[in-house]
Amino acid sequence: MKKFKEKLSGRVFFALALSSISALALITVFIIVQGVPIIAEVGFVNFIFGMSWAPSHGEYGIFPMIIGSVTVTLGAAILGVPVGLCCAIFLSEFAPARLRNLFRPAIQLLAGIPSVVYGFWGLLFIVPFIRNVLGGPGLSILAGAVILAIMILPTVISISEVSILALPRQYKEGALALGLTHWQTIRSVILPSAKSGIVAAVILGVGRAIGETMAVIMVLGNAVAVPTSILDPVRTLTTNIGIEMGYASGPHRQALFATGIVLFVIIMALNSTAQYITRKK
Amino acid sequence: MKIEIKDLNIFYQDKQAVFGLNLGIPANQILSVIGPANSGITSLLRSLNRLIDLTPDVRTEGRILIDGKSVYDSDVNVTELRRRVGMVFDVPTPLPISIFDNVAYGPRLRGKKGAGALSETVEEALRMAALWDDVKNRLKAPAMSLSGGQQQRLCIARVLALKPEVILLDRPCSGLDPISTAKIEDSLTQLKERFTIIIAPHNVQQAGRISNRVAFMLMGRLIEEGTNTEIFSNPKDQRTSDYVTGRFG
Ligand SMILES: Nc1ncnc2c1ncn2[C@@H]1O[C@H](COP(=O)(O)OP(=O)(O)OP(=O)(O)O)[C@@H](O)[C@H]1O
Ligand SMILES: [Mg+2]
Numbered sequence: 001m002k003k004f005k006e007k008l009s010g011r012v013f014f015a016l017a018l019s020s021i022s023a024l025a026l027i028t029v030f031i032i033v034q035g036v037p038i039i040a041e042v043g044f045v046n047f048i049f050g051m052s053w054a055p056s057h058g059e060y061g062i063f064p065m066i067i068g069s070v071t072v073t074l075g076a077a078i079l080g081v082p083v084g085l086c087c088a089i090f091l092s093e094f095a096p097a098r099l100r101n102l103f104r105p106a107i108q109l110l111a112g113i114p115s116v117v118y119g120f121w122g123l124l125f126i127v128p129f130i131r132n133v134l135g136g137p138g139l140s141i142l143a144g145a146v147i148l149a150i151m152i153l154p155t156v157i158s159i160s161e162v163s164i165l166a167l168p169r170q171y172k173e174g175a176l177a178l179g180l181t182h183w184q185t186i187r188s189v190i191l192p193s194a195k196s197g198i199v200a201a202v203i204l205g206v207g208r209a210i211g212e213t214m215a216v217i218m219v220l221g222n223a224v225a226v227p228t229s230i231l232d233p234v235r236t237l238t239t240n241i242g243i244e245m246g247y248a249s250g251p252h253r254q255a256l257f258a259t260g261i262v263l264f265v266i267i268m269a270l271n272s273t274a275q276y277i278t279r280k281k
Numbered sequence: 282m283k284i285e286i287k288d289l290n291i292f293y294q295d296k297q298a299v300f301g302l303n304l305g306i307p308a309n310q311i312l313s314v315i316g317p318a319n320s321g322i323t324s325l326l327r328s329l330n331r332l333i334d335l336t337p338d339v340r341t342e343g344r345i346l347i348d349g350k351s352v353y354d355s356d357v358n359v360t361e362l363r364r365r366v367g368m369v370f371d372v373p374t375p376l377p378i379s380i381f382d383n384v385a386y387g388p389r390l391r392g393k394k395g396a397g398a399l400s401e402t403v404e405e406a407l408r409m410a411a412l413w414d415d416v417k418n419r420l421k422a423p424a425m426s427l428s429g430g431q432q433q434r435l436c437i438a439r440v441l442a443l444k445p446e447v448i449l450l451d452r453p454c455s456g457l458d459p460i461s462t463a464k465i466e467d468s469l470t471q472l473k474e475r476f477t478i479i480i481a482p483h484n485v486q487q488a489g490r491i492s493n494r495v496a497f498m499l500m501g502r503l504i505e506e507g508t509n510t511e512i513f514s515n516p517k518d519q520r521t522s523d524y525v526t527g528r529f530g
């Protein structure tokens with residue numbers, strides 16, 4: 001009887017694992033099946049580098065969206081990574097235990113806020129701020145970058161902090177015992193030694209930023225055009241799908257799936273780079 | 282006396298690790314501090330260069346004088362103190378950079394720039410640590426490519442490159458093979474002419490081989506201190522005699 005129970009529970013777990021993996025596989029296959037034909041039809045180069053996105057005229061060029069995704073994400077990284085790294089250094093090297101125990105859950109909480117709330121907050125505060133202080137429509141690359149910078153903070157902070165804390169204690173003590181100051185130790189021993197973890201943190205953060213949709217839909221302005229300044233509105237790959245999927249049909253819908261494939265490839269590439277870097281050491 | 286320790290108490294939170302320790306350490310000798318596990322030897326060594334300050338919730342009482350000056354005086358520069366009182370740990374801790382850079386590291390950060398002077402310092406330090414012949418043809422190789430014993434000698438060289446006055450070694454040979462151990466012991470015996478060396482040896486035999494003086498600690502208290510002969514042939518305390526003859530610990 002007991003044996004039967006064990007066997008049964010083993011099977012159940014196996015079935016559950018299998019179903020989640022096959023769901024993933026199915027989604028992947030579905031996206032590919034839906035998206036690849038249109039890429040073939042339009043032509044890979046025309047699809048990726050085409051400047052015009054006009055589904056009603058049968059024009060499917062996603063280059064402006066790629067630029068949109070890249071600029072917004074880059075902006076988020078430029079704003080978010082230094083702040084996140086400083087936080088991680090502060091938490092792992094300077095903060096007294098009590099403060100650290102207060103900060104950690106707070107940062108986790110940041111990760112738990114639904115992205116639509118970030119977007120709404122950005123629309124209410126960041127966008128008007130940019131419009132009034134810096135000019136332009138407010139709905140802009142800068143607004144999206146600020147929101148995303150905040151959203152990637154938990155990833156950047158927690159992974160860098162963990163990789164700093166995981167260093168052998170002797171690294172730090174060895175350096176301090178050589179008469180280095182705390183700052184010299186951080187700069188020339190701790191950060192270089194934790195480099196791979198920090199790089200992985202940044203890549204995962206960037207991956208998160210590229211994939212984000214809801215928050216940026218509300219603050220980017222969503223114009224399909226190559227921007228000329230960070231105060232211009234843009235549309236990203238994700239927001240393109242989010243905005244148009246509701247009413248698209250036929251080749252238009254397929255083109256949105258094809259956009260998804262491009263995103264999928266970018267994010268997979270980022271994640272595997274991060275994994276490769278963390279494993280390598 | 283190079284170093285004088287007066288009524289030293291060390292507490293971790295509420296737990297006392299070192300009790301009222303008084304000890305004078307003469308210059309240019311090797312002092313071995315021996316004792317069974319948890320005797321407070323590491324705590325004692327780490328208090329001499331104030332590395333113990335890094336441990337949260339630690340408290341020290343009493344006085345530690347180096348050349349007559351208290352290391353806890355408010356005008357003492359801790360990084361300067363740690364340069365004067367170098368330390369080698371039980372696990373070799375080379376940095377993940379080249380052999381040369383490991384040794385040049387400290388001098389460089391302290392503003393030594395000229396390539397000529399720097400490589401002179403590095404060579405001298407590596408020679409003193411008896412590592413020069415092993416590595417002279419591959420100074421640019423990563424330090425991690427060295428064997429454990431070589432890595433430990435590299436760490437000794439790294440300390441020597443800073444021209445310290447006192448060198449603390451906390452079980453520097455644990456985990457090393459007998460040949461590497463012998464090499465380190467050799468270089469320590471030569472180094473004592475220029476430095477004051479305090480070592481937690483990894484066993485009583487090692488203390489016998491290399492030291493001029495021996496201090497025996499037990500449960501945070503200094504039981505006895507004297508020359509090598511006094512401690513090994515003619516100990517005053519029964520516990521010392523039991524320990525050095527291997528009857529406990
Ligand atoms: N960071 C710490 N926090 C709390 N207690 C500590 C800490 N470090 C050491 N102790 C305690 O202080 C006492 C002395 O430890 P210490 O490491 O100085 O002894 P030791 O003689 O070097 O021991 P070992 O032979 O294990 O190296 C031990 O009881 C130990 O548990
Ligand atoms: Mg110890």
